[in-house]
Amino acid sequence: DTAVSQTPKYLVTQMGNDKSIKCEQNLGHDTMYWYKQDSKKFLKIMFSYNNKELIINETVPNRFSPKSPDKAHLNLHINSLELGDSAVYFCASSKGTSGYSYEQYFGPGTRLTVT
Amino acid sequence: AQTVTQSQPEMSVQEAETVTLSCTYDTSESDYYLFWYKQPPSRQMILVIRQEAYKQQNATENRFSVNFQKAAKSFSLKISDSQLGDAAMYFCAYRSVSSGTYKYIFGTGTRLKVLA
Numbered sequence: 001d002t003a004v005s006q007t008p009k010y011l012v013t014q015m016g017n018d019k020s021i022k023c024e025q026n027l028g029h030d031t032m033y034w035y036k037q038d039s040k041k042f043l044k045i046m047f048s049y050n051n052k053e054l055i056i057n058e059t060v061p062n063r064f065s066p067k068s069p070d071k072a073h074l075n076l077h078i079n080s081l082e083l084g085d086s087a088v089y090f091c092a093s094s095k096g097t098s099g100y101s102y103e104q105y106f107g108p109g110t111r112l113t114v115t
Numbered sequence: 116a117q118t119v120t121q122s123q124p125e126m127s128v129q130e131a132e133t134v135t136l137s138c139t140y141d142t143s144e145s146d147y148y149l150f151w152y153k154q155p156p157s158r159q160m161i162l163v164i165r166q167e168a169y170k171q172q173n174a175t176e177n178r179f180s181v182n183f184q185k186a187a188k189s190f191s192l193k194i195s196d197s198q199l200g201d202a203a204m205y206f207c208a209y210r211s212v213s214s215g216t217y218k219y220i221f222g223t224g225t226r227l228k229v230l231a
Contacts, residue, residue, distance in 0.1 A: 041226075042224070104150070104208075106161075109160075
């Protein structure tokens with residue numbers, strides 16, 4: 001009964017390719033996130049959706065496009081992959097509504113390697 | 116804008132000893148949540164402990180406890196009776212509770228080594 005799942009866990013691809021990472025949560029949360037963790041372990045927020053609506057869109061290249069088909073899913077599509085895109089990408093979810101403790105739950109991460 | 120600072124890039128502790136990881140933050144808000152997350156080599160981010168700002172009592176979860184000093188904007192994590200499995204990156208995080216705010220602010224992390 002995995003709370004937040006991501007597929008794939010590992011992704012190795014060549015520069016210029018297009019790839020997608022999928023995320024699903026079964027916690028009933030209404031807010032989902034994508035983070036990028038670089039080699040120095042710094043966590044940078046990329047996007048967030050609340051009830052399928054984009055609410056956070058940090059300074060991220062246009063090659064990155066999130067899609068939320070429903071509240072339980074948030075996918076990340078990356079076009080024209082570059083070497084600098086190599087990182088671990090985390091999906092996370094939380095309750096965005098007041099009255100809750102706002103705990104954020106993370107998926108296992110996807111290690112993307114661009115060669 | 117809120118910021119979170121973890122000034123210790125790396126810490127070491129002897130097994131069974133106690134270690135404290137520091138975290139300071141900057142905010143003008145009066146109500147918010149603070150979290151400590153653990154990231155072991157498996158890379159899974161695990162919630163260790165949370166603290167709501169308006170609760171003065173320090174949160175405790177088994178061997179993990181916090182020292183929350185709201186006026187000083189400090190939120191340190193104490194790990195008692197350290198175990199080898201505690202070796203990990205530890206991240207401090209801040210989350211506003213203001214309406215319409217959904218962003219979590221993370222610190223840069225502290226790598227904890229546990230020595231046998």
